[in-house]
Amino acid sequence: xxxxxxxxxxxxxxxxxxxxxxxxxxxxxxxxxxxxxxxxxxxxxxxxxxxxxxxxxxxxxxxxxxxxxxxxxxxxxxxxxxxxxxxxxxxxxxxxxxxxxxxxxxxxxxxxxxxxxxxxxxxxxxxxxxxxxxxxxxxxxxxxxxxxxxxxxxxxxxxxxxxxxxxxxxxxxxxxxxxxxxxxxxxxxxxxxxxxxxxxxxxxxxxxxxxxxxxxxxxxxxxxxxxxxxxxxxxxxxxxxxxxxxxxxxxxxxxxxxxxx
Numbered sequence: 001x002x003x004x005x006x007x008x009x010x011x012x013x014x015x016x017x018x019x020x021x022x023x024x025x026x027x028x029x030x031x032x033x034x035x036x037x038x039x040x041x042x043x044x045x046x047x048x049x050x051x052x053x054x055x056x057x058x059x060x061x062x063x064x065x066x067x068x069x070x071x072x073x074x075x076x077x078x079x080x081x082x083x084x085x086x087x088x089x090x091x092x093x094x095x096x097x098x099x100x101x102x103x104x105x106x107x108x109x110x111x112x113x114x115x116x117x118x119x120x121x122x123x124x125x126x127x128x129x130x131x132x133x134x135x136x137x138x139x140x141x142x143x144x145x146x147x148x149x150x151x152x153x154x155x156x157x158x159x160x161x162x163x164x165x166x167x168x169x170x171x172x173x174x175x176x177x178x179x180x181x182x183x184x185x186x187x188x189x190x191x192x193x194x195x196x197x198x199x200x201x202x203x204x205x206x207x208x209x210x211x212x213x214x215x216x217x218x219x220x221x222x223x224x225x226x227x228x229x230x231x232x233x234x235x236x237x238x239x240x241x242x243x244x245x246x247x248x249x250x251x252x253x254x255x256x257x258x259x260x261x
Contacts, residue, residue: 007061021047023222034213044222083159085172092155095144106158149180169201
């Protein structure tokens with residue numbers, strides 16, 4: 001379970017550029033929840049993830065992960081329990097290292113690649129075959145030579161190799177072409193479901209926000225303005241989401257990056 005208790009964060013305090021990235025957010029994510037998050041640029045979506053991941057400390061409030069207070073835990077220590085994918089496929093893996101070496105790092109071998117056993121290699125090969133991208137036959141290839149979709153799929157596998165307490169997906173398909181994005185989203189759905197993972201996913205695709213997971217949040221100006229799940233969410237359309245945003249914020253959702261269909 002992830003609990004955010006009245007967390008706030010102001011950027012550039014005391015300057016003319018001061019603004020609230022997070023404004024008194026309280027949120028409970030249950031174990032096994034798959035939460036999709038939508039909102040315009042500057043709504044606070046990535047700031048929310050940065051707070052959970054420990055990229056910065058919040059100004060107030062607390063963050064509890066599976067019963068442990070991690071509010072002041074540094075990012076590198078949280079990374080052992082929190083998996084994260086970014087929009088840029090170049091992040092999250094080492095381009096100069098082979099697929100096998102990247103998976104060894106994800107598995108916890110550190111730099112001792114000589115300790116990769118035949119059993120380890122077979123395990124990597126079997127896991128890669130589940131991606132359906134032929135990477136199991138290319139384990140000695142440098143990751144930097146992979147396509148964006150292949151690299152993002154590999155990064156997803158690396159982030160979940162040792163199941164994290166929570167998986168953060170920060171628009172992880174936004175830089176991919178539509179067909180590849182659909183394939184990576186399907187992989188995401190299967191990996192989250194099969195692993196029983198707790199997952200939060202930022203998306204700019206309104207339909208994906210409804211099709212994936214079991215709960216959807218809307219953010220605006222650092223606040224969660226709408227939170228829907230269960231039967232109510234099951235009956236929603238994209239048009240309904242737009243209406244809910246307008247009702248909650250007093251304005252229309254107008255953002256060129258949002259895919260409304």
